[in-house]
Amino acid sequence: MKPEGWAFLAFGWGITIALCAYCFWRILFGANSEETAQRKG
Amino acid sequence: MAEPRRRERWVTRIGVVLAMAGNAIGLGNFLRFPGRAVRYGGGAFMIPYFIAYLFMGIPVMWLEWAQGRLGGRYGHGTTPGIFHRMWSHPLSKYIGVLGLFIPTAIAIYYTYVESWTLGFAFLVPFKILTGELTVQRGVSVEEVLRPFEIFRTNYVVAREIGFWTIPSGWAYLFFLVTFALNIWVLWRGIAGGIEALAKVAMPLLFLFGIVLAVRTLTLGQHEGGTPLEGLGFLWNPNFQQAFSLQTGPRVWLEAFGQIFFTLSLGMGAIQCYASYLGPDDDVMLAGLSTTAANEFAEVVLGGSIAIPAAVTFFGLRQTQQIVEKGIFFLGFTSVPAIFSFLPAGALLGFVWFLLLFLAGFTSSVAMAQPMLAFLQDELGWSRQKAVVVFGAVWFLAMHLCVFANTTIDVLDFWSGSFGAPLFALIEVVLMMWIFGADKMWEEMHRGAQLQAPRFFYYAAKYVTPLLLLSVLVGFALQPLLGIVGEKTVEGVALQALPAVWMARILLIGMLLGQCYLVHLAGRRWEKVKEGEEKR
Secondary structure, three states: OOHHHHHHHHHHHHHHHHHHHHHHHHHHHOOOOHHHHHHHO | OOOOOOOOOOOOHHHHHHHHHHHHOOHHHHOHHHHHHHHOOHHHHHHHHHHHHHHHHHHHHHHHHHHHHHHHHOOOOOHHHHHHHHOOOOOHHHHOOHHHHHHHHHHHHHHHHHHHHHHHHHHHHHHHHOOOOOOOOOOOHHHHHHHHHHHHHHHHOOEEEOOEEEOOHHHHHHHHHHHHHHHHHHHOHHHHHHHHHHHHHHHHHHHHHHHHHHHHHOOOOOOOOOHHHHHHHHHOOOHHHHHOOOOHHHHHHHHHHHHHHHOOOOOOHHHHHHOOOOOOOOOHHHHHHHHHHHHHHHHHHHHHOHHHHHHHHHHHHHHHHHHHOOHHHHHHHHHHHHHOOOOOHHHHHHHHHHHHHHHHHHHHHHHHHHHHHHHHHHHOOOHHHHHHHHHHHHHHHHHHHHHOOOHHHHHHHHHHHHHHHHHHHHHHHHHHHHHHHHHHHHHHOOOOOOOOOOHHHHHHHHHHHHHHHHHHHHHHHHHHHOOOOOEOOOOOEHHHHHHHHHHHHHHHHHHHHHHHHHHHHHHHHHHHHHHHHHO
16 A cells, blocks of 8 residues: 555544544533433433 | 424434434445445545535535424424425425435335345355355456356346346345335334334444454455555545546546435435434534444445455456446455355355345335325324335335346436435525525524534535536436437336336336325315414
8 A cells, every 4th residue: 555545544534533433422421412411310 | 383293203312313324324335435436546536525525415414404303393204394394385395205206216126125135144154154155266256256146146136038037036035024124113113113223233233344344454465465455456546537637527526426325315314314303402413423424334444345355355456347347246246255265254244244234224214214204294194004005015116126127227316316416406405595594504503512614504505506416417417418329318228128117107106196195285284274374
Protein backbone atom coordinates (compact mmCIF):
# COMPACT_ATOMS: atom_id res chain seq x y z
CA MET A 1 0.00 0.00 0.00
CA LYS A 2 1.30 3.42 -0.97
CA PRO A 3 1.66 6.24 1.59
CA GLU A 4 -1.23 8.11 -0.11
CA GLY A 5 -3.32 4.96 0.31
CA TRP A 6 -2.57 4.95 4.02
CA ALA A 7 -3.48 8.63 4.20
CA PHE A 8 -6.87 8.03 2.57
CA LEU A 9 -7.52 4.97 4.70
CA ALA A 10 -6.69 6.91 7.86
CA PHE A 11 -8.97 9.73 6.72
CA GLY A 12 -11.88 7.44 5.80
CA TRP A 13 -11.65 5.18 8.81
CA GLY A 14 -10.80 8.02 11.19
CA ILE A 15 -13.74 10.19 10.28
CA THR A 16 -16.16 7.24 10.29
CA ILE A 17 -15.04 5.69 13.57
CA ALA A 18 -14.81 9.05 15.34
CA LEU A 19 -18.29 10.09 14.23
CA CYS A 20 -19.78 6.71 15.15
CA ALA A 21 -18.11 6.74 18.57
CA TYR A 22 -19.24 10.32 19.26
CA CYS A 23 -22.86 9.66 18.30
CA PHE A 24 -23.29 6.39 20.14
CA TRP A 25 -21.46 7.69 23.20
CA ARG A 26 -23.89 10.60 23.40
CA ILE A 27 -26.91 8.39 22.82
CA LEU A 28 -25.88 5.81 25.40
CA PHE A 29 -24.18 7.97 28.03
CA GLY A 30 -24.89 11.60 27.12
CA ALA A 31 -26.84 14.18 29.14
CA ASN A 32 -30.27 13.02 27.99
CA SER A 33 -29.53 9.33 27.49
CA GLU A 34 -31.85 6.71 28.86
CA GLU A 35 -29.08 5.43 31.08
CA THR A 36 -28.48 8.87 32.60
CA ALA A 37 -32.21 9.45 33.00
CA GLN A 38 -32.55 6.16 34.85
CA ARG A 39 -29.60 6.98 37.08
CA LYS A 40 -31.10 10.35 37.96
CA GLY A 41 -34.41 8.63 38.66
CA MET B 1 -58.46 19.09 15.60
CA ALA B 2 -59.53 15.58 16.63
CA GLU B 3 -57.00 13.52 18.52
CA PRO B 4 -55.37 11.13 16.07
CA ARG B 5 -55.80 7.42 16.77
CA ARG B 6 -53.18 6.20 19.24
CA ARG B 7 -50.21 4.99 17.29
CA GLU B 8 -47.43 2.68 18.33
CA ARG B 9 -44.16 4.15 19.64
CA TRP B 10 -40.55 3.09 19.81
CA VAL B 11 -39.63 2.02 23.33
CA THR B 12 -35.97 3.09 23.47
CA ARG B 13 -33.83 5.61 21.61
CA ILE B 14 -31.07 3.13 20.89
CA GLY B 15 -33.78 0.85 19.48
CA VAL B 16 -34.99 3.41 16.96
CA VAL B 17 -31.43 4.30 15.91
CA LEU B 18 -30.58 0.62 15.41
CA ALA B 19 -33.81 0.07 13.45
CA MET B 20 -33.01 3.07 11.24
CA ALA B 21 -29.44 1.82 10.80
CA GLY B 22 -30.88 -1.59 9.93
CA ASN B 23 -33.00 0.06 7.27
CA ALA B 24 -29.94 1.78 5.77
CA ILE B 25 -27.39 -1.03 6.08
CA GLY B 26 -27.99 -3.60 3.38
CA LEU B 27 -26.15 -5.86 0.97
CA GLY B 28 -24.79 -2.77 -0.80
CA ASN B 29 -22.62 -1.80 2.18
CA PHE B 30 -20.63 -5.03 1.95
CA LEU B 31 -20.74 -5.62 -1.81
CA ARG B 32 -21.63 -2.50 -3.81
CA PHE B 33 -19.37 -0.04 -1.97
CA PRO B 34 -16.05 -1.93 -2.27
CA GLY B 35 -16.78 -2.74 -5.91
CA ARG B 36 -17.51 0.90 -6.72
CA ALA B 37 -14.47 2.20 -4.84
CA VAL B 38 -12.13 -0.17 -6.66
CA ARG B 39 -13.59 0.65 -10.07
CA TYR B 40 -13.80 4.40 -9.63
CA GLY B 41 -10.55 5.78 -8.32
CA GLY B 42 -9.80 3.91 -5.06
CA GLY B 43 -8.96 6.41 -2.32
CA ALA B 44 -9.77 9.31 -4.68
CA PHE B 45 -13.35 7.98 -4.82
CA MET B 46 -13.63 8.94 -1.16
CA ILE B 47 -13.27 12.66 -1.97
CA PRO B 48 -16.61 13.01 -3.83
CA TYR B 49 -18.02 10.31 -1.54
CA PHE B 50 -17.50 12.36 1.62
CA ILE B 51 -18.53 15.58 -0.13
CA ALA B 52 -21.84 13.90 -1.02
CA TYR B 53 -22.14 12.59 2.53
CA LEU B 54 -21.82 16.13 3.87
CA PHE B 55 -23.97 17.95 1.32
CA MET B 56 -26.60 15.30 0.61
CA GLY B 57 -26.47 12.30 2.96
CA ILE B 58 -26.64 14.07 6.32
CA PRO B 59 -29.08 16.87 5.30
CA VAL B 60 -31.58 14.55 3.61
CA MET B 61 -31.38 12.11 6.53
CA TRP B 62 -32.22 14.92 8.99
CA LEU B 63 -34.99 16.24 6.78
CA GLU B 64 -36.62 12.83 6.40
CA TRP B 65 -36.44 12.15 10.15
CA ALA B 66 -37.99 15.54 10.91
CA GLN B 67 -40.65 15.12 8.23
CA GLY B 68 -41.62 11.71 9.59
CA ARG B 69 -41.84 12.93 13.19
CA LEU B 70 -43.98 15.87 12.06
CA GLY B 71 -46.33 13.48 10.24
CA GLY B 72 -46.55 11.20 13.26
CA ARG B 73 -47.71 14.14 15.36
CA TYR B 74 -50.83 14.30 13.19
CA GLY B 75 -51.32 10.54 12.93
CA HIS B 76 -49.67 10.12 9.50
CA GLY B 77 -46.91 7.55 9.12
CA THR B 78 -46.52 7.74 5.35
CA THR B 79 -45.84 10.44 2.78
CA PRO B 80 -49.34 10.80 1.23
CA GLY B 81 -50.66 12.07 4.56
CA ILE B 82 -47.46 13.92 5.48
CA PHE B 83 -47.28 15.74 2.12
CA HIS B 84 -50.97 16.63 2.43
CA ARG B 85 -50.30 18.11 5.85
CA MET B 86 -47.26 20.10 4.65
CA TRP B 87 -48.68 21.35 1.34
CA SER B 88 -52.43 21.83 0.99
CA HIS B 89 -52.48 21.23 -2.75
CA PRO B 90 -54.91 18.57 -4.05
CA LEU B 91 -52.03 16.84 -5.85
CA SER B 92 -49.69 16.63 -2.86
CA LYS B 93 -51.15 13.40 -1.48
CA TYR B 94 -50.83 11.74 -4.90
CA ILE B 95 -47.18 12.78 -5.17
CA GLY B 96 -46.75 11.21 -1.76
CA VAL B 97 -47.89 7.89 -3.24
CA LEU B 98 -44.26 7.45 -4.34
CA GLY B 99 -43.43 6.93 -0.67
CA LEU B 100 -45.63 3.84 -0.74
CA PHE B 101 -44.84 2.66 -4.24
CA ILE B 102 -41.03 2.71 -3.94
CA PRO B 103 -40.64 0.72 -0.70
CA THR B 104 -43.32 -1.79 -1.75
CA ALA B 105 -41.63 -2.42 -5.11
CA ILE B 106 -38.27 -2.82 -3.38
CA ALA B 107 -39.75 -5.18 -0.77
CA ILE B 108 -41.04 -7.40 -3.60
CA TYR B 109 -37.66 -8.18 -5.13
CA TYR B 110 -35.33 -7.47 -2.23
CA THR B 111 -36.90 -10.06 0.04
CA TYR B 112 -36.28 -12.73 -2.59
CA VAL B 113 -32.61 -11.72 -2.96
CA GLU B 114 -32.35 -11.67 0.84
CA SER B 115 -33.62 -15.26 0.90
CA TRP B 116 -30.59 -16.36 -1.18
CA THR B 117 -28.29 -15.18 1.62
CA LEU B 118 -30.19 -17.27 4.17
CA GLY B 119 -30.11 -20.28 1.86
CA PHE B 120 -26.39 -19.86 1.20
CA ALA B 121 -25.71 -19.43 4.94
CA PHE B 122 -26.90 -23.00 5.53
CA LEU B 123 -26.14 -24.72 2.23
CA VAL B 124 -22.68 -23.43 1.29
CA PRO B 125 -20.95 -24.38 4.58
CA PHE B 126 -22.71 -27.76 4.51
CA LYS B 127 -21.51 -28.45 0.97
CA ILE B 128 -17.99 -27.38 1.93
CA LEU B 129 -18.09 -29.83 4.84
CA THR B 130 -19.33 -32.67 2.65
CA GLY B 131 -16.68 -31.92 0.04
CA GLU B 132 -19.06 -30.93 -2.74
CA LEU B 133 -17.66 -27.41 -2.81
CA THR B 134 -14.01 -28.05 -2.02
CA VAL B 135 -11.25 -27.07 -4.38
CA GLN B 136 -7.59 -27.84 -4.55
CA ARG B 137 -5.01 -25.15 -4.08
CA GLY B 138 -2.67 -24.38 -6.92
CA VAL B 139 -5.30 -24.63 -9.67
CA SER B 140 -6.33 -21.58 -11.68
CA VAL B 141 -8.70 -18.99 -10.24
CA GLU B 142 -11.37 -19.99 -12.77
CA GLU B 143 -11.19 -23.58 -11.55
CA VAL B 144 -11.40 -22.46 -7.93
CA LEU B 145 -14.47 -20.36 -8.57
CA ARG B 146 -16.26 -22.67 -11.03
CA PRO B 147 -18.00 -25.03 -8.54
CA PHE B 148 -19.19 -22.07 -6.49
CA GLU B 149 -20.49 -20.30 -9.56
CA ILE B 150 -22.25 -23.46 -10.79
CA PHE B 151 -23.82 -23.87 -7.36
CA ARG B 152 -25.00 -20.23 -7.35
CA THR B 153 -26.44 -20.43 -10.85
CA ASN B 154 -28.23 -23.73 -10.22
CA TYR B 155 -29.57 -22.48 -6.92
CA VAL B 156 -31.28 -19.47 -8.49
CA VAL B 157 -32.23 -21.04 -11.82
CA ALA B 158 -32.59 -24.80 -11.83
CA ARG B 159 -34.42 -24.78 -15.20
CA GLU B 160 -35.12 -22.19 -17.85
CA ILE B 161 -38.22 -22.27 -20.06
CA GLY B 162 -38.10 -19.23 -22.33
CA PHE B 163 -37.95 -16.24 -20.02
CA TRP B 164 -39.28 -18.29 -17.08
CA THR B 165 -36.68 -19.25 -14.49
CA ILE B 166 -37.56 -22.16 -12.24
CA PRO B 167 -35.57 -21.94 -8.99
CA SER B 168 -34.17 -24.90 -7.12
CA GLY B 169 -36.32 -26.45 -4.40
CA TRP B 170 -33.90 -25.09 -1.79
CA ALA B 171 -34.25 -21.56 -3.18
CA TYR B 172 -38.03 -21.77 -2.96
CA LEU B 173 -37.91 -23.24 0.54
CA PHE B 174 -35.63 -20.50 1.85
CA PHE B 175 -37.77 -17.92 0.08
CA LEU B 176 -40.77 -19.21 2.08
CA VAL B 177 -38.79 -19.18 5.33
CA THR B 178 -37.52 -15.63 4.71
CA PHE B 179 -40.99 -14.40 3.87
CA ALA B 180 -42.43 -16.05 6.99
CA LEU B 181 -39.75 -14.40 9.16
CA ASN B 182 -40.57 -10.99 7.70
CA ILE B 183 -44.28 -11.48 8.32
CA TRP B 184 -43.62 -12.66 11.88
CA VAL B 185 -41.64 -9.51 12.71
CA LEU B 186 -44.18 -7.21 11.05
CA TRP B 187 -47.06 -8.97 12.81
CA ARG B 188 -45.46 -8.22 16.19
CA GLY B 189 -45.46 -4.48 15.45
CA ILE B 190 -43.03 -1.62 15.92
CA ALA B 191 -41.73 -2.17 19.45
CA GLY B 192 -42.30 -5.93 19.76
CA GLY B 193 -41.20 -6.76 16.21
CA ILE B 194 -39.02 -4.26 14.35
CA GLU B 195 -37.32 -2.73 17.40
CA ALA B 196 -36.75 -6.11 19.03
CA LEU B 197 -35.27 -7.44 15.78
CA ALA B 198 -32.95 -4.43 15.43
CA LYS B 199 -31.70 -4.77 19.00
CA VAL B 200 -30.58 -8.33 18.31
CA ALA B 201 -29.70 -8.21 14.61
CA MET B 202 -27.64 -5.02 14.50
CA PRO B 203 -25.16 -5.82 17.31
CA LEU B 204 -24.79 -9.30 15.77
CA LEU B 205 -24.21 -7.78 12.33
CA PHE B 206 -21.45 -5.52 13.65
CA LEU B 207 -19.92 -8.37 15.62
CA PHE B 208 -19.90 -10.66 12.55
CA GLY B 209 -18.48 -7.84 10.40
CA ILE B 210 -15.65 -7.15 12.87
CA VAL B 211 -14.82 -10.88 13.16
CA LEU B 212 -14.66 -11.30 9.38
CA ALA B 213 -12.69 -8.08 8.85
CA VAL B 214 -10.12 -9.07 11.50
CA ARG B 215 -9.85 -12.58 10.02
CA THR B 216 -9.36 -11.16 6.52
CA LEU B 217 -6.78 -8.59 7.54
CA THR B 218 -4.74 -11.23 9.41
CA LEU B 219 -4.61 -13.71 6.53
CA GLY B 220 -0.91 -13.13 5.88
CA GLN B 221 0.85 -13.90 2.59
CA HIS B 222 -0.99 -16.16 0.11
CA GLU B 223 -0.93 -16.91 -3.63
CA GLY B 224 -2.27 -13.53 -4.74
CA GLY B 225 -0.57 -11.27 -2.22
CA THR B 226 -1.31 -9.90 1.23
CA PRO B 227 -4.39 -8.28 2.78
CA LEU B 228 -2.43 -5.02 2.84
CA GLU B 229 -2.15 -5.16 -0.94
CA GLY B 230 -5.91 -5.69 -0.95
CA LEU B 231 -6.43 -2.60 1.18
CA GLY B 232 -4.06 -0.76 -1.16
CA PHE B 233 -6.15 -1.87 -4.13
CA LEU B 234 -9.14 -0.20 -2.49
CA TRP B 235 -7.49 2.86 -0.95
CA ASN B 236 -4.56 3.87 -3.21
CA PRO B 237 -5.93 6.98 -4.93
CA ASN B 238 -6.15 7.28 -8.70
CA PHE B 239 -6.35 11.06 -9.03
CA GLN B 240 -6.10 10.87 -12.80
CA GLN B 241 -9.35 8.87 -12.99
CA ALA B 242 -11.19 11.00 -10.42
CA PHE B 243 -10.23 14.39 -11.80
CA SER B 244 -9.73 14.04 -15.55
CA LEU B 245 -12.41 15.48 -17.81
CA GLN B 246 -13.01 12.13 -19.51
CA THR B 247 -13.47 9.87 -16.48
CA GLY B 248 -13.94 12.29 -13.58
CA PRO B 249 -17.68 13.01 -14.01
CA ARG B 250 -18.49 9.29 -13.87
CA VAL B 251 -16.43 8.85 -10.68
CA TRP B 252 -18.20 11.76 -8.99
CA LEU B 253 -21.61 10.54 -10.12
CA GLU B 254 -20.92 7.02 -8.83
CA ALA B 255 -19.82 8.46 -5.48
CA PHE B 256 -22.97 10.61 -5.21
CA GLY B 257 -25.08 7.59 -6.13
CA GLN B 258 -23.31 5.39 -3.59
CA ILE B 259 -24.05 7.82 -0.72
CA PHE B 260 -27.63 8.22 -1.85
CA PHE B 261 -28.38 4.51 -2.22
CA THR B 262 -26.45 3.31 0.83
CA LEU B 263 -28.43 5.57 3.18
CA SER B 264 -31.76 4.35 1.72
CA LEU B 265 -32.89 7.92 1.11
CA GLY B 266 -35.94 8.87 -0.95
CA MET B 267 -37.91 5.73 -0.19
CA GLY B 268 -40.42 6.87 2.42
CA ALA B 269 -39.18 4.29 4.93
CA ILE B 270 -37.24 6.75 7.11
CA GLN B 271 -40.30 9.01 7.45
CA CYS B 272 -42.38 5.98 8.37
CA TYR B 273 -40.02 4.86 11.14
CA ALA B 274 -39.61 8.46 12.39
CA SER B 275 -43.39 8.87 12.61
CA TYR B 276 -43.34 6.51 15.61
CA LEU B 277 -41.20 8.97 17.60
CA GLY B 278 -42.65 11.19 20.30
CA PRO B 279 -43.37 14.82 19.23
CA ASP B 280 -40.31 16.17 21.03
CA ASP B 281 -37.93 13.26 20.58
CA ASP B 282 -34.56 14.29 19.19
CA VAL B 283 -34.03 13.68 15.48
CA MET B 284 -30.69 15.44 14.97
CA LEU B 285 -28.37 13.26 17.01
CA ALA B 286 -30.38 10.15 16.16
CA GLY B 287 -30.34 10.93 12.41
CA LEU B 288 -26.61 11.61 12.45
CA SER B 289 -26.07 8.36 14.36
CA THR B 290 -27.93 6.46 11.66
CA THR B 291 -25.61 7.79 8.97
CA ALA B 292 -22.54 7.17 11.16
CA ALA B 293 -23.50 3.52 11.79
CA ASN B 294 -24.10 3.02 8.10
CA GLU B 295 -20.74 4.56 7.19
CA PHE B 296 -18.93 2.40 9.72
CA ALA B 297 -20.52 -0.72 8.25
CA GLU B 298 -19.63 0.43 4.74
CA VAL B 299 -16.25 2.17 4.85
CA VAL B 300 -14.59 0.22 7.66
CA LEU B 301 -16.24 -3.23 7.52
CA GLY B 302 -17.44 -3.36 3.90
CA GLY B 303 -14.04 -2.28 2.64
CA SER B 304 -12.14 -4.84 4.72
CA ILE B 305 -13.67 -8.17 3.75
CA ALA B 306 -14.53 -9.05 0.15
CA ILE B 307 -11.83 -7.10 -1.74
CA PRO B 308 -8.79 -7.64 0.55
CA ALA B 309 -9.67 -11.37 0.77
CA ALA B 310 -9.95 -11.67 -3.02
CA VAL B 311 -6.62 -9.88 -3.61
CA THR B 312 -4.87 -12.03 -1.00
CA PHE B 313 -5.88 -15.27 -2.72
CA PHE B 314 -6.39 -14.32 -6.37
CA GLY B 315 -4.16 -11.27 -6.96
CA LEU B 316 -4.98 -7.82 -8.28
CA ARG B 317 -5.79 -8.64 -11.90
CA GLN B 318 -8.18 -11.49 -11.08
CA THR B 319 -9.87 -9.42 -8.38
CA GLN B 320 -10.43 -6.69 -10.94
CA GLN B 321 -12.17 -9.23 -13.17
CA ILE B 322 -14.27 -10.53 -10.27
CA VAL B 323 -15.41 -6.97 -9.50
CA GLU B 324 -16.31 -6.44 -13.17
CA LYS B 325 -18.61 -9.47 -13.00
CA GLY B 326 -20.79 -7.73 -10.45
CA ILE B 327 -21.62 -7.74 -6.78
CA PHE B 328 -23.32 -11.12 -6.72
CA PHE B 329 -20.25 -12.79 -8.18
CA LEU B 330 -18.09 -11.05 -5.59
CA GLY B 331 -20.30 -11.87 -2.61
CA PHE B 332 -21.87 -15.22 -3.51
CA THR B 333 -19.08 -16.88 -5.49
CA SER B 334 -15.71 -15.35 -4.66
CA VAL B 335 -16.00 -14.85 -0.87
CA PRO B 336 -17.24 -18.39 -0.01
CA ALA B 337 -14.58 -19.86 -2.31
CA ILE B 338 -11.88 -17.96 -0.42
CA PHE B 339 -13.23 -18.97 2.98
CA SER B 340 -13.24 -22.62 1.88
CA PHE B 341 -9.41 -22.44 1.85
CA LEU B 342 -9.23 -21.42 5.49
CA PRO B 343 -9.43 -23.41 8.71
CA ALA B 344 -13.05 -23.28 9.95
CA GLY B 345 -13.95 -22.07 6.45
CA ALA B 346 -17.47 -23.52 6.73
CA LEU B 347 -18.08 -21.45 9.86
CA LEU B 348 -16.67 -18.30 8.21
CA GLY B 349 -18.92 -18.88 5.18
CA PHE B 350 -21.90 -19.27 7.48
CA VAL B 351 -21.04 -16.05 9.32
CA TRP B 352 -20.55 -14.16 6.03
CA PHE B 353 -23.95 -15.11 4.63
CA LEU B 354 -25.69 -14.65 7.97
CA LEU B 355 -24.19 -11.15 8.09
CA LEU B 356 -25.66 -10.44 4.64
CA PHE B 357 -28.97 -11.96 5.70
CA LEU B 358 -29.22 -9.75 8.80
CA ALA B 359 -28.37 -6.71 6.66
CA GLY B 360 -31.13 -7.69 4.22
CA PHE B 361 -33.70 -8.72 6.85
CA THR B 362 -33.60 -5.41 8.75
CA SER B 363 -33.98 -3.58 5.42
CA SER B 364 -36.87 -5.65 4.02
CA VAL B 365 -39.07 -5.14 7.09
CA ALA B 366 -38.40 -1.40 6.72
CA MET B 367 -39.55 -1.54 3.10
CA ALA B 368 -42.78 -3.35 4.01
CA GLN B 369 -43.67 -1.14 6.97
CA PRO B 370 -44.84 2.01 5.06
CA MET B 371 -47.69 0.17 3.33
CA LEU B 372 -48.77 -1.40 6.62
CA ALA B 373 -48.61 1.99 8.34
CA PHE B 374 -50.73 3.52 5.57
CA LEU B 375 -53.44 0.87 5.87
CA GLN B 376 -53.54 1.37 9.64
CA ASP B 377 -53.25 5.15 9.83
CA GLU B 378 -55.27 6.23 6.84
CA LEU B 379 -57.83 3.45 6.38
CA GLY B 380 -58.20 2.52 10.05
CA TRP B 381 -57.26 -1.16 9.62
CA SER B 382 -55.92 -3.20 12.50
CA ARG B 383 -52.29 -4.20 12.27
CA GLN B 384 -53.26 -7.87 11.91
CA LYS B 385 -55.64 -7.19 9.04
CA ALA B 386 -53.06 -4.99 7.29
CA VAL B 387 -50.35 -7.66 7.64
CA VAL B 388 -52.62 -10.42 6.31
CA VAL B 389 -53.93 -8.48 3.29
CA PHE B 390 -50.66 -6.77 2.37
CA GLY B 391 -48.73 -9.97 3.09
CA ALA B 392 -50.91 -11.89 0.63
CA VAL B 393 -50.39 -9.31 -2.15
CA TRP B 394 -46.66 -9.11 -1.38
CA PHE B 395 -46.33 -12.90 -1.43
CA LEU B 396 -48.08 -13.24 -4.80
CA ALA B 397 -46.12 -10.38 -6.39
CA MET B 398 -42.80 -11.87 -5.27
CA HIS B 399 -43.51 -14.95 -7.36
CA LEU B 400 -42.87 -12.89 -10.46
CA CYS B 401 -39.29 -12.37 -9.27
CA VAL B 402 -38.96 -16.01 -8.22
CA PHE B 403 -40.13 -17.44 -11.56
CA ALA B 404 -38.91 -14.73 -13.96
CA ASN B 405 -35.87 -13.32 -12.26
CA THR B 406 -35.06 -10.75 -14.95
CA THR B 407 -37.99 -8.84 -13.44
CA ILE B 408 -35.74 -8.08 -10.44
CA ASP B 409 -33.77 -5.65 -12.65
CA VAL B 410 -36.98 -4.00 -13.85
CA LEU B 411 -38.32 -3.46 -10.35
CA ASP B 412 -34.90 -2.28 -9.17
CA PHE B 413 -34.60 0.24 -11.99
CA TRP B 414 -38.00 1.88 -11.56
CA SER B 415 -38.07 1.86 -7.75
CA GLY B 416 -34.37 2.32 -6.90
CA SER B 417 -32.52 4.02 -9.74
CA PHE B 418 -35.41 6.16 -10.97
CA GLY B 419 -37.99 6.39 -8.19
CA ALA B 420 -35.81 7.06 -5.16
CA PRO B 421 -33.73 10.01 -6.48
CA LEU B 422 -36.86 11.52 -8.04
CA PHE B 423 -38.80 11.23 -4.80
CA ALA B 424 -35.89 12.56 -2.72
CA LEU B 425 -35.65 15.57 -5.02
CA ILE B 426 -39.40 16.19 -4.72
CA GLU B 427 -39.42 15.91 -0.94
CA VAL B 428 -36.41 18.20 -0.45
CA VAL B 429 -37.98 20.84 -2.71
CA LEU B 430 -41.28 20.43 -0.85
CA MET B 431 -39.65 20.81 2.55
CA MET B 432 -37.10 23.55 1.81
CA TRP B 433 -38.98 25.61 -0.79
CA ILE B 434 -42.73 25.02 -0.41
CA PHE B 435 -43.21 24.23 3.29
CA GLY B 436 -40.43 26.71 4.08
CA ALA B 437 -36.77 26.30 4.93
CA ASP B 438 -37.05 28.28 8.18
CA LYS B 439 -40.03 26.25 9.41
CA MET B 440 -38.25 23.04 8.49
CA TRP B 441 -35.07 24.13 10.26
CA GLU B 442 -37.11 24.90 13.36
CA GLU B 443 -38.91 21.55 13.08
CA MET B 444 -35.60 19.69 12.83
CA HIS B 445 -34.34 21.33 16.01
CA ARG B 446 -37.45 20.70 18.12
CA GLY B 447 -36.16 18.74 21.12
CA ALA B 448 -32.79 18.39 19.40
CA GLN B 449 -29.69 17.37 21.30
CA LEU B 450 -27.47 18.64 18.55
CA GLN B 451 -27.46 22.09 16.95
CA ALA B 452 -26.59 21.74 13.28
CA PRO B 453 -24.20 24.37 11.92
CA ARG B 454 -26.03 26.91 9.74
CA PHE B 455 -24.00 25.56 6.84
CA PHE B 456 -26.46 22.65 6.56
CA TYR B 457 -29.40 25.05 6.13
CA TYR B 458 -27.85 26.45 2.95
CA ALA B 459 -26.57 23.06 1.82
CA ALA B 460 -30.05 21.51 2.08
CA LYS B 461 -31.70 24.43 0.35
CA TYR B 462 -29.31 25.02 -2.55
CA VAL B 463 -26.77 22.22 -2.96
CA THR B 464 -28.68 19.05 -2.01
CA PRO B 465 -31.32 19.46 -4.76
CA LEU B 466 -28.55 19.82 -7.36
CA LEU B 467 -26.77 16.69 -6.16
CA LEU B 468 -30.05 14.75 -6.17
CA LEU B 469 -30.74 16.00 -9.69
CA SER B 470 -27.33 14.73 -10.82
CA VAL B 471 -28.08 11.28 -9.33
CA LEU B 472 -31.46 11.23 -11.07
CA VAL B 473 -29.98 12.23 -14.43
CA GLY B 474 -27.02 9.89 -14.11
CA PHE B 475 -28.79 6.78 -12.89
CA ALA B 476 -32.20 7.02 -14.51
CA LEU B 477 -32.60 9.64 -17.22
CA GLN B 478 -29.34 8.74 -18.93
CA PRO B 479 -30.41 5.10 -19.51
CA LEU B 480 -33.93 6.28 -20.37
CA LEU B 481 -32.66 8.67 -23.03
CA GLY B 482 -29.88 6.46 -24.27
CA ILE B 483 -31.79 3.35 -25.29
CA VAL B 484 -29.31 1.36 -27.31
CA GLY B 485 -29.10 -1.94 -29.09
CA GLU B 486 -30.15 -5.16 -27.47
CA LYS B 487 -31.27 -4.08 -24.03
CA THR B 488 -34.35 -2.49 -22.53
CA VAL B 489 -34.04 0.75 -20.53
CA GLU B 490 -33.85 -1.36 -17.40
CA GLY B 491 -30.73 -3.09 -18.76
CA VAL B 492 -32.47 -6.41 -19.50
CA ALA B 493 -31.82 -8.41 -22.69
CA LEU B 494 -34.58 -8.02 -25.28
CA GLN B 495 -35.24 -11.78 -25.27
CA ALA B 496 -36.83 -11.32 -21.86
CA LEU B 497 -39.19 -8.57 -23.08
CA PRO B 498 -42.39 -10.44 -22.05
CA ALA B 499 -41.05 -10.72 -18.50
CA VAL B 500 -40.07 -7.06 -18.57
CA TRP B 501 -43.61 -6.13 -19.54
CA MET B 502 -45.10 -8.32 -16.84
CA ALA B 503 -43.00 -6.45 -14.29
CA ARG B 504 -43.95 -3.09 -15.79
CA ILE B 505 -47.66 -4.03 -15.66
CA LEU B 506 -47.24 -5.10 -12.03
CA LEU B 507 -45.67 -1.74 -11.21
CA ILE B 508 -48.31 0.26 -13.08
CA GLY B 509 -51.10 -1.74 -11.43
CA MET B 510 -49.52 -1.24 -8.02
CA LEU B 511 -49.14 2.51 -8.56
CA LEU B 512 -52.76 2.88 -9.69
CA GLY B 513 -54.01 0.74 -6.79
CA GLN B 514 -52.06 2.84 -4.29
CA CYS B 515 -53.38 6.06 -5.88
CA TYR B 516 -56.92 4.71 -5.39
CA LEU B 517 -56.22 3.90 -1.73
CA VAL B 518 -54.84 7.42 -1.24
CA HIS B 519 -58.01 8.77 -2.86
CA LEU B 520 -60.04 6.81 -0.29
CA ALA B 521 -57.84 8.16 2.48
CA GLY B 522 -58.39 11.70 1.17
CA ARG B 523 -62.15 11.22 1.46
CA ARG B 524 -61.70 10.05 5.06
CA TRP B 525 -59.65 13.16 5.87
CA GLU B 526 -62.40 15.35 4.40
CA LYS B 527 -65.06 13.60 6.51
CA VAL B 528 -62.97 14.12 9.64
CA LYS B 529 -62.54 17.79 8.74
CA GLU B 530 -66.29 18.24 8.14
CA GLY B 531 -67.01 16.57 11.47
CA GLU B 532 -64.66 18.96 13.23
CA GLU B 533 -66.20 22.00 11.55
CA LYS B 534 -69.72 20.92 12.58
CA ARG B 535 -68.52 20.61 16.14
